[in-house]
Amino acid sequence: MLYDRDIREPLFDFLEGCYGKIRILEEKQMGQSRADLVMVIPGAVVGLEIKSDADTYARLSRQVRDYDRYFDYNYAVVGSSHAWNIEERVPEWWGIITVEEIDGKADFYVLRAAKTNPQLDWKKKLSLLWRPELANILEANGMSGYRNRSKQFVIDRIFERVPMELLAGQVSEELFERDYTEAAPKNFRHLRESKVRKEEPGRAGGTRRR
Numbered sequence: 001m002l003y004d005r006d007i008r009e010p011l012f013d014f015l016e017g018c019y020g021k022i023r024i025l026e027e028k029q030m031g032q033s034r035a036d037l038v039m040v041i042p043g044a045v046v047g048l049e050i051k052s053d054a055d056t057y058a059r060l061s062r063q064v065r066d067y068d069r070y071f072d073y074n075y076a077v078v079g080s081s082h083a084w085n086i087e088e089r090v091p092e093w094w095g096i097i098t099v100e101e102i103d104g105k106a107d108f109y110v111l112r113a114a115k116t117n118p119q120l121d122w123k124k125k126l127s128l129l130w131r132p133e134l135a136n137i138l139e140a141n142g143m144s145g146y147r148n149r150s151k152q153f154v155i156d157r158i159f160e161r162v163p164m165e166l167l168a169g170q171v172s173e174e175l176f177e178r179d180y181t182e183a184a185p186k187n188f189r190h191l192r193e194s195k196v197r198k199e200e201p202g203r204a205g206g207t208r209r210r
Helices: 004-019 060-070 122-126 131-140 151-161 164-177
Strands: 023-030 033-041 044-051 073-079 095-102 105-112 191-193
Touching: 004 023, 004 033, 004 044, 004 073, 004 095, 004 105, 023 060, 033 060, 033 164, 044 060, 044 164, 060 073, 060 122, 122 151, 122 164, 131 151, 131 164
Parallel strands: 044 073, 073 095
Antiparallel strands: 023 033, 023 191, 033 044, 095 105
């Protein structure tokens, strides 16, 4: 039986191998749920919900609803005990990664690749950003006059005026460049960076490295 603690660390390495340039946040509050992992990649933010062999589906329907409001793509990462019925529990656009123990190590397999989430609420996604990051996006799009307005007002204006295909890259870049050591909220408990990012000295300030 694999527990959450057995899955997380090996999963980071697996994701790095699949995507290259990534940044991972753990335990991010979103709506009424908490995302196990949030993976930032160029142009997208990906939610990952871990269901180890010891976990149940008691909260999954609510979690699915919240994940779908915040993230471009979503994955269920499940132990072997869930592998045969997880497809019935998540929407068809969710990806599925299975994990089992082989020779004493966690082994991952992409059972189903994630598709673009059709229920994404862009305003919810923008709410993941801090005020200075939203200000950077305003500046980049010639909208600096709104800097001193409320966060929700700024989010509304960005959503109305910036094309989504442009905004997707800007959101990811802000999350890649965020300095978590200076002003990190409590719910950003850990940060993992990809090997690609490690090879770029000075890019992330004092961010924790692996």
